[in-house]
Amino acid sequence: MMNFLNISDLSIQDLNGILEQAKMMKNARVGLPKGAYDEGQPLSQHIVALVFEKPSTRTRTSFDVGVRQLGGQPILLSGAEMQLGQGETISDTARVLSRYVDLIMLRTFECQTLYEMAKYSTVPVINGLTNESHPCQIMADIMTFEEKRGSIQGKKVVWFGDGNNVFNSFFQAAEKFGFSLVFSGPKELEPAKDLCRQAKKLDIDFKIDRDPISAITDADLVATDTWLSMHDNPEAKKIKYNQLKPFQINEELMSRANEEALFMHCLPAHRDEEATSDVMDGKNSVIFDEAENRLHVQKAIMRWCLSK
Numbered sequence: 465m466m467n468f469l470n471i472s473d474l475s476i477q478d479l480n481g482i483l484e485q486a487k488m489m490k491n492a493r494v495g496l497p498k499g500a501y502d503e504g505q506p507l508s509q510h511i512v513a514l515v516f517e518k519p520s521t522r523t524r525t526s527f528d529v530g531v532r533q534l535g536g537q538p539i540l541l542s543g544a545e546m547q548l549g550q551g552e553t554i555s556d557t558a559r560v561l562s563r564y565v566d567l568i569m570l571r572t573f574e575c576q577t578l579y580e581m582a583k584y585s586t587v588p589v590i591n592g593l594t595n596e597s598h599p600c601q602i603m604a605d606i607m608t609f610e611e612k613r614g615s616i617q618g619k620k621v622v623w624f625g626d627g628n629n630v631f632n633s634f635f636q637a638a639e640k641f642g643f644s645l646v647f648s649g650p651k652e653l654e655p656a657k658d659l660c661r662q663a664k665k666l667d668i669d670f671k672i673d674r675d676p677i678s679a680i681t682d683a684d685l686v687a688t689d690t691w692l693s694m695h696d697n698p699e700a701k702k703i704k705y706n707q708l709k710p711f712q713i714n715e716e717l718m719s720r721a722n723e724e725a726l727f728m729h730c731l732p733a734h735r736d737e738e739a740t741s742d743v744m745d746g747k748n749s750v751i752f753d754e755a756e757n758r759l760h761v762q763k764a765i766m767r768w769c770l771s772k
């Protein structure tokens with residue numbers, strides 16, 4: 465039994481195996497209606513709990529559809545409607561859910577909650593986003609990049625804006641997949657004080673570059689995210705927006721990247737804030753491919769968790 469909690473927990477062989485399987489399953493579905501079963505129904509007789517303590521469109525729908533396509537049965541649970549929202553502990557919740565289901569996907573706030581769920585669960589647990597990370601998203605992003613441009617190894621990925629949960633998972637992926645990563649955002653919103661030291665220790669080709677134009681030069685992949693995340697205090701909005709404005713991705717900035725550079729955003733976006741609509745809908749944007757690939761890659765992640 466294997467959990468999928470962080471990209472840094474997996475070997476590159478396992479990560480590539482997941483991407484390969486996702487690609488195969490995606491190709492095998494061409495032309496099929498969304499509700500058709502995948503051949504062999506690999507999750508047949510399996511029940512998957514999808515627990516959400518935060519809102520979601522993509523994660524919620526793609527996991528639900530993915531479980532069904534694999535022949536399994538999803539149960540969507542909202543944290544607020546569970547006893548979890550009334551103070552039942554996560555450790556008790558984990559032990560109870562493990563008696564009913566074969567796999568748990570959790571979207572929550574603190575990463576400690578996810579780790580606690582994984583510690584007490586006797587079935588695999590998948591990270592569907594915490595305040596600290598979003599590994600399913602980055603697996604879908606790497607799948608998307610490699611579909612369009614081949615191996616991401618050695619490529620230059622530039623992240624603009626907030627050093628948030630999605631960025632953290634890019635950072636972990638940079639170590640595993642061997643791409644170079646540049647963070648271009650305000651000092652106040654750097655994800656960790658000792659990021660450069662961490663990168664050095666892990667042998668990640670990582671740089672902070674606060675000049676957006678020099679940061680984006682030679683970029684193969686340009687990514688950003690909303691300026692206010694679900695876990696942020698809305699009162700911080702004004703301060704954060706002022707800090708982040710210089711890091712907006714617009715056509716002028718995007719034109720400085722490689723001509724073939726892809727634009728990514730995990731969505732949901734606040735159009736014309738972190739990125740302008742002309743970039744989001746432009747020829748280099750792959751935002752909806754990323755969203756689609758959430759489905760394929762998460763199906764492969766679920767199979768990987770249950771295969772070990």
Ligand code: CP
Pocket residue numbers: 519520521522523524593601730731732
């Ligand atoms: N990208 C992503 O995880 O979207 P949702 O919040 O809609 O699930």
Ligand code: NVA
Pocket residue numbers: 593628629630689690692693694695730731732
């Ligand atoms: N950083 C965003 C990602 C949403 C998918 C958030 O945590 O709200």
